[in-house]
Amino acid sequence: MGNVPSAVKHCLSYQQLLREHLWIGDSVAGALDPAQESSQLSGLPEYVKIVEVGPRDGLQNEKVIVPTDIKIEFINQLSQTGLSVIEVTSFVSSRWVPQMADHTEVMKGIQQHPGVRYPVLTPNLQGFHRAVAAGATEIAVFGAASESFSKKNINCSIEESMEKFEEVVKSASHMNIPARGYVSCALGCPYEGSIATQKVTEVSKRLYGMGCYEISLGDTIGVGTPGSMKRMLESVMKEIPPRALAVHCHDTYGQALANILTALQMGINVVDSAVSGLGGCPYAKGASGNVATEDLIYMLNGLGLKTGVNLYKVLEAGDFICKAVNKTTNSKVAQASFNA
Amino acid sequence: MLSEAGLPVIEATSFVSPKWVPQMADHTEVLKGIQKFPGINYPVLTPNFKGFQAAVAAGAKEVSIFGAASELFTKKNINCSIDESVRRFSDILQAARATSIPVRGYVSCVLGCPYEGKISPAKVAEVAKKMYSMGCYEISLGDTIGVGTPGGMKDMLSAVMYEVPVAALAVHCHDTYGQALANTLMALQMGVSVVDSSVAGLGGCPYAQGASGNLATEDLVYMLAGLGIHTGVNLQKLLEAGTFICQALNRKTSSKVAQATCKL
Numbered sequence: 001m002g003n004v005p006s007a008v009k010h011c012l013s014y015q016q017l018l019r020e021h022l023w024i025g026d027s028v029a030g031a032l033d034p035a036q037e038s039s040q041l042s043g044l045p046e047y048v049k050i051v052e053v054g055p056r057d058g059l060q061n062e063k064v065i066v067p068t069d070i071k072i073e074f075i076n077q078l079s080q081t082g083l084s085v086i087e088v089t090s091f092v093s094s095r096w097v098p099q100m101a102d103h104t105e106v107m108k109g110i111q112q113h114p115g116v117r118y119p120v121l122t123p124n125l126q127g128f129h130r131a132v133a134a135g136a137t138e139i140a141v142f143g144a145a146s147e148s149f150s151k152k153n154i155n156c157s158i159e160e161s162m163e164k165f166e167e168v169v170k171s172a173s174h175m176n177i178p179a180r181g182y183v184s185c186a187l188g189c190p191y192e193g194s195i196a197t198q199k200v201t202e203v204s205k206r207l208y209g210m211g212c213y214e215i216s217l218g219d220t221i222g223v224g225t226p227g228s229m230k231r232m233l234e235s236v237m238k239e240i241p242p243r244a245l246a247v248h249c250h251d252t253y254g255q256a257l258a259n260i261l262t263a264l265q266m267g268i269n270v271v272d273s274a275v276s277g278l279g280g281c282p283y284a285k286g287a288s289g290n291v292a293t294e295d296l297i298y299m300l301n302g303l304g305l306k307t308g309v310n311l312y313k314v315l316e317a318g319d320f321i322c323k324a325v326n327k328t329t330n331s332k333v334a335q336a337s338f339n340a
Numbered sequence: 341m342l343s344e345a346g347l348p349v350i351e352a353t354s355f356v357s358p359k360w361v362p363q364m365a366d367h368t369e370v371l372k373g374i375q376k377f378p379g380i381n382y383p384v385l386t387p388n389f390k391g392f393q394a395a396v397a398a399g400a401k402e403v404s405i406f407g408a409a410s411e412l413f414t415k416k417n418i419n420c421s422i423d424e425s426v427r428r429f430s431d432i433l434q435a436a437r438a439t440s441i442p443v444r445g446y447v448s449c450v451l452g453c454p455y456e457g458k459i460s461p462a463k464v465a466e467v468a469k470k471m472y473s474m475g476c477y478e479i480s481l482g483d484t485i486g487v488g489t490p491g492g493m494k495d496m497l498s499a500v501m502y503e504v505p506v507a508a509l510a511v512h513c514h515d516t517y518g519q520a521l522a523n524t525l526m527a528l529q530m531g532v533s534v535v536d537s538s539v540a541g542l543g544g545c546p547y548a549q550g551a552s553g554n555l556a557t558e559d560l561v562y563m564l565a566g567l568g569i570h571t572g573v574n575l576q577k578l579l580e581a582g583t584f585i586c587q588a589l590n591r592k593t594s595s596k597v598a599q600a601t602c603k604l
Contacts (some may be wrong), residue, residue: 166391222600226525227564254559254596255566259520287600295518302489302519332518332552336486336545 012221044137044268049085049269051216052078052247052293054321055120056087057104058278059101061289062325068102070324072109077320078275079089079113081313087120087140089125090131107134108338112203122152128168132175140171140216141165143207145200148191149220153184162206169211186217186232187224187259194214197235205239214244216272219259222289226262232264246270249291251330252281256291257299264305270297276318292331313316342539343377347557350448351404352382355391375465383444387418389431396439403441404480407471408448412455413484413496417448423525426470433465433475437594445513450496451488451523461499469503478508483523485545486516486553490526496511497530510534513555515594516545520555521563528569535560540582540592554594557583 017272055075059066066074071089078086089111103120112118112135119138122128131139143161144150150158153247169179185192186200204215217236229247237247247263247270260271278293297311303338315334322329329335342350352374358365367384374380383402386392395403407425408414414422429445436443449456450464468479481495481500500509511527511534513520524535538554540603543555561573579598586593593599 225563227567244538251596252600253562254521254556256527257561258517258563261522261525281600288596290375299489299519299522303491303533335552337514 001015006091009314025124041244042306044264045267048264048293048300049270049307050083050293050296050307051085051087051270051272052083052275053087053248053290054276054278055173055292056090056100057062058274058290060090060097061279061282062099062327063101065324066111066325068105070321071106073315074321075106075110076323077313078319079111079116081308081317082307083314084115084308085117088120088122090123091131091242092121092123104130104134107131107136120177122168123168125171128171136177136178138178139168140180140182140211141168141207142184143203145191145195146185146189147187149185151210152191152276159168160271161198162203162210165207165208165224173211178213179211180214181212182214182216182218183207184220187219187228188221188321190221197232200232201235202241204236205290208240208244214246214270215240216246216248216270219250222250222255222287224249224259225255226258227260229262230266231252233268233328237266245271246272248272248290250281251277252287252289257295260291260296261299275314276322278321286328292333294330294331298333341579341585343375344378344550345581347380347385348572349381352384354385354387355395355398355410356385356387357396368394371395371398372429384450386432389435390429390436392432396441401441402444402470402600403432403436404444405432405450405476405596406446407467409467410449410453410458412457413449413453416455420451422467426474429471430474437475442477444478445471446480447471448482448484450481451483451492452485454485461484461496464496465499465503468500472504472508478510478534479504480510480512480534480559481510482516484535486519488513488523489519490522493526497527497532501530506531507533510536512536514545515541515552515555521559522559525557525563539578539595540586540598542585547562556593556597558595558597562597
């Protein structure tokens with residue numbers, strides 16, 4: 001940059017700048033002002049569904065145990081932003097994930113808005129039954145493309161885990177409960193290093209074949225780059241249609257948005273993210289975790305893609321949870337907007 | 341340390357009056373004091389002819405000049421119109437030509453201005469074309485306040501590439517809204533092969549208190565390496581340089597790669 005002007009205080013206030021000139025559309029009012037919309041990049045989907053995983057994947061990786069009422073308030077705030085999917089909690093044993101010990105209370109305590117879905121993780125049949133008893137109407141199962149990761153994470157091989165998930169997904173299907181499948185380590189594993197795209201495809205196909213309506217491909221440790229994202233998606237898309245795929249990028253190495261852009265260019269239109277970029281990385285101390293929903297929405301708005309989500313309301317929810325867990329936001333948009 | 345990391349170009353300092361930029365008051369000592377590695381360029385900013393002369397006297401072999409695609413930004417920044425600023429540069433360009441010193445041109449506010457808001461791609465193309473035709477060997481297009489997104493980057497580059505060959509273009513993305521790497525990727529997809537970045541993502545944003553600034557070199561190199569694009573840069577040595585300067589400044593790095601690797 002050149003000289004720093006002393007007349008900075010005369011520049012447009014940031015609120016004004018964002019509102020009038022740049023890519024912060026108010027989704028409640030409808031589409032962006034046509035005069036501001038940039039020409040849509042050809043080949044990109046018109047609408048992108050954002051799956052908000054902050055309350056589950058985000059909080060799960062935060063050290064501070066968040067009180068139940070805060071979790072409920074957080075989710076209630078998210079329900080008013082226009083997000084259509086909010087992952088609420090995980091019906092996993094509290095011995096493994098103490099943060100999610102209050103899964104039943106949270107599931108029962110949230111205000112479920114019409115038009116918003118509230119999936120929960122159910123690692124096994126026991127968790128599934130508890131989830132249904134607590135009022136869950138959508139579930140998710142978590143596989144991995146790495147044997148070592150599967151063994152360390154859930155203490156069984158990929159094949160064994162698939163058998164367990166098949167029970168859950170089939171039970172869900174009998175009750176007309178949709179099931180989403182996650183594939184971890186899609187672009188790299190903290191134990192095995194690089195992961196063959198063929199393996200990711202195999203696991204994805206298995207989950208899709210047993211009845212999962214959507215497969216979320218997770219760059220669990222954020223090591224992927226646009227090239228590896230492209231190669232992995234090319235492989236998976238040979239077996240699974242793009243409309244049934246989602247990407248779940250971690251921002252550990254700052255690559256998340258570039259990887260997501262690549263996925264969008266390849267026809268993927270479902271993206272997972274977490275408000276404020278909640279959640280660190282259990283495999284890299286001090287590293288960041290999920291891509292921040294605010295930063296994702298900023299990019300999608302700028303690209304002229306519809307999301308239905310109100311960025312200002314998401315910023316507010318992010319501000320709320322960061323204050324509650326006493327941490328600085330990982331969202332750059334929030335950092336720029338709140339004059340921290 | 342940056343020279344040892346294999347970076348081919350390292351912008352050393354700015355020959356600007358210390359009244360405006362106190363941080364660069366020691367420009368002459370710095371330029372004279374650094375070890376100049378063979379094969380590495382050390383351009384310096386020269387906002388006016390006086391600065392250019394001082395830079396040459398201090399041993400500069402490459403200089404940069406700074407224009408903007410916004411009239412208001414130019415007025416607030418250097419107190420004149422775009423046309424007037426371009427006229428002032430022609431003195432530098434003439435003198436540089438006479439002494440065979442390459443000149444790099446920067447265009448600020450290419451994707452948005454803190455005073456005018458939206459900036460038209462046509463205006464960016466006009467300013468870039470002017471600077472290129474006056475003799476700048478390369479034009480670095482700067483998203484000064486980091487507001488751009490990949491679609492806007494594409495539109496802007498399409499307009500500029502109509503007037504300036506892509507081989508002479510560079511992008512300079514700020515990460516104020518976390519969009520820098522995605523915007524840089526878009527630029528690469530359009531054929532741009534020169535990217536500006538700053539180790540540890542140094543520098544904030546004077547227009548947004550608390551916001552981040554430049555794209556972190558470590559994160560950029562990580563992406564390029566993953567894409568199989570050759571840069572000649574040693575990421576490990578780069579990380580060391582980043583750690584060094586952050587410790588010296590007593591600040592945390594803005595590079596995610598550094599945060600993930602340093603296990604703080």
